Amino acid sequence: MNIRDDIDKPIFVQIAEGIEEAILSKTFAEESQIPSITEFSVMYKINPATALKGINILVDNGIIYKKRGIGMFVCQGAVHKLKEKRKNQFFDNFISNMVSEAKKIGITKEDIINMIKKEYDNGKN
Amino acid sequence: MGKIELRGISKTFKNTVALKDVNLTFEENKIYGLLGRNGAGKSTMINIITNCCFADVGKVLIDGETAVENDNALSKVYCMSEKKLYPYYMKIKDIFKWSKNFYKDFDMEYALNLSKDFELNINKKVIEVSTGQSSLYKLIIALSVNTPYLIFDEPVLGLDANNRDLFYKKLLEKYIKKPCTMIISTHLIEEVSNIVEDIIIIKDGIIIENKSTEELLNSGYTATGSYEKIDKFANGKNIIGEDKIGSMKSVYILGKPEKVPDGIEITKLDLQKLFIKLTNS
Numbered sequence: 368m369n370i371r372d373d374i375d376k377p378i379f380v381q382i383a384e385g386i387e388e389a390i391l392s393k394t395f396a397e398e399s400q401i402p403s404i405t406e407f408s409v410m411y412k413i414n415p416a417t418a419l420k421g422i423n424i425l426v427d428n429g430i431i432y433k434k435r436g437i438g439m440f441v442c443q444g445a446v447h448k449l450k451e452k453r454k455n456q457f458f459d460n461f462i463s464n465m466v467s468e469a470k471k472i473g474i475t476k477e478d479i480i481n482m483i484k485k486e487y488d489n490g491k492n
Numbered sequence: 493m494g495k496i497e498l499r500g501i502s503k504t505f506k507n508t509v510a511l512k513d514v515n516l517t518f519e520e521n522k523i524y525g526l527l528g529r530n531g532a533g534k535s536t537m538i539n540i541i542t543n544c545c546f547a548d549v550g551k552v553l554i555d556g557e558t559a560v561e562n563d564n565a566l567s568k569v570y571c572m573s574e575k576k577l578y579p580y581y582m583k584i585k586d587i588f589k590w591s592k593n594f595y596k597d598f599d600m601e602y603a604l605n606l607s608k609d610f611e612l613n614i615n616k617k618v619i620e621v622s623t624g625q626s627s628l629y630k631l632i633i634a635l636s637v638n639t640p641y642l643i644f645d646e647p648v649l650g651l652d653a654n655n656r657d658l659f660y661k662k663l664l665e666k667y668i669k670k671p672c673t674m675i676i677s678t679h680l681i682e683e684v685s686n687i688v689e690d691i692i693i694i695k696d697g698i699i700i701e702n703k704s705t706e707e708l709l710n711s712g713y714t715a716t717g718s719y720e721k722i723d724k725f726a727n728g729k730n731i732i733g734e735d736k737i738g739s740m741k742s743v744y745i746l747g748k749p750e751k752v753p754d755g756i757e758i759t760k761l762d763l764q765k766l767f768i769k770l771t772n773s
Contacts (some may be wrong), residue, residue: 374684375759377706378686407565413686414688415664
C-alpha cells in the first residue's frame with residue numbers, strides 16, 4: 368500500500384482502496400483485526416482525520432466494522448462484496464479504456480480478442 | 493472551548509509593515525500549516541502570540557485571556573524555533589530538567605525515549621551540537637511539554653531526511669495520543685500537506701488563504717493541452733498562473749472544471765504550485 372501525492376485521488380480514497388486491496392489479497396483476512404487509525408496515520412504520515420475518513424467509507428460499505436475499545440475488523444463476506452464491486456467496475460476501469468487506447472493506436476477488434484485469449488490461457492494468474 | 497484568537501493585529505517595524513489587520517482563530521486540537529514567503533510575517537505573528545514582541549494594534553487571546561504579560565496564558569503555549577534560548581554551556585539533559593521546572597506537564601520519560609529514538613546524545617552541551625541536533629533537542633522538548641498549544645517555527649531546519657521522517661511520525665503519534673493545537677510554520681510545503689488539517693497563507697502581512705487543505709486543493713485545477721486549445725478553454729476563467737513547455741501549455745484555474753473539450757487534460761493543483769502562484773508578487 369502506497370500513498371501518492373502525484374495522482375488525482377484524494378488521500379482518504381487511497382487509504383480506503385489500499386485496505387480493500389489488502390482484503391482482496393487476504394493480507395487482512397475476514398474477521399481479522401486491521402491496523403488502527405494511529406498506525407495508518409503514523410505509517411503514511413497523514414492527519415488522523417484523513418485516515419478516519421478513509422476507513423469510514425469502508426465501515427459505511429459494510430467492509431470493516433468497529434468493536435468499541437478493541438479495534439477494527441474485516442467483515443464476514445467482505446471479500447465477496449469487494450469482488451462484486453470490482454466486477455461492476457471492470458468494464459469502466461479496464462474494457463472501455465483498453466478499447467479507446469486500441470482505437471487510438473490502431474489495434475483491431477480481432478487483435479484485442481486474440482491478445483486476451485492468449486493472456487487468459489497462458490497468463491500466470 | 494480552547495482557542496487562540498488574533499484580533500485586528502497590526503505591526504510595523506520602522507518602514508516595514510509586518511502584519512496588517514490580522515484576524516485568525518486557531519481552534520482546539522487541530523493541526524495548522526502556516527505558510528508564507530520569506531519576510532511575509534509568519535515569525536512576527538508567532539512572536540506576537542508568544543509575547544516576544546508587542547502588536548501596535550489588536551490583541552491576542554489565549555482561551556479568552558490576553559497574552560500580553562500573562563504568565564498563565566503563556567504557559568499554555570510552547571514555541572519551538574531556531575532561536576537560541578539556552579546558555580551555551582548547558583547540557584541537553586539539564587535543559588530537559590529546566591523545561592520540567594517551567595512546564596509542569598513536561599514528560600521527562602517521554603523526552604528521554606525520544607532522545608534514544610533520534611539517537612541524540614543528551615550529555616552534549618548546547619555549544620557542541622550541530623544545527624540538526626539543535627533542532628532535535630528543541631523538537632523533543634516540544635513533543636514532551638504537553639501544553640495545549642504547540643507552535644513550530646521551521647521545525648525541521650537542518651534535519652536529515654531520516655530524522656524529518658521520524659519527526660513527522662512522532663508528531664502524529666503525540667497528536668493522536670494527547671491531542672493539542674499545533675501550528676507548523678514551514679517552507680517545506682509538500683512534507684506537511686498531508687499532516688495539516690487547515691492551511692493559512694500569509695503574504696505581505698495579510699492573510700490571503702485560511703481553509704482546510706482539502707478545500708484549498710479543490711479550489712482550482714490544472715488544465716494542460718496545446719496553446720490554441722488551452723487559450724480558448726481558459727478564456728474568461730479565473731487564471732492564477734501558467735507554465736509553457738514546447739507547444740504545450742498548462743494553466744492554473746480557480747473554480748471547478750466544466751465541459752472539458754477533447755485534447756485537454758485536467759489534473760489537480762498541487763499545494764506547492766498553488767502556493768507559488770498565490771504568493772508571487
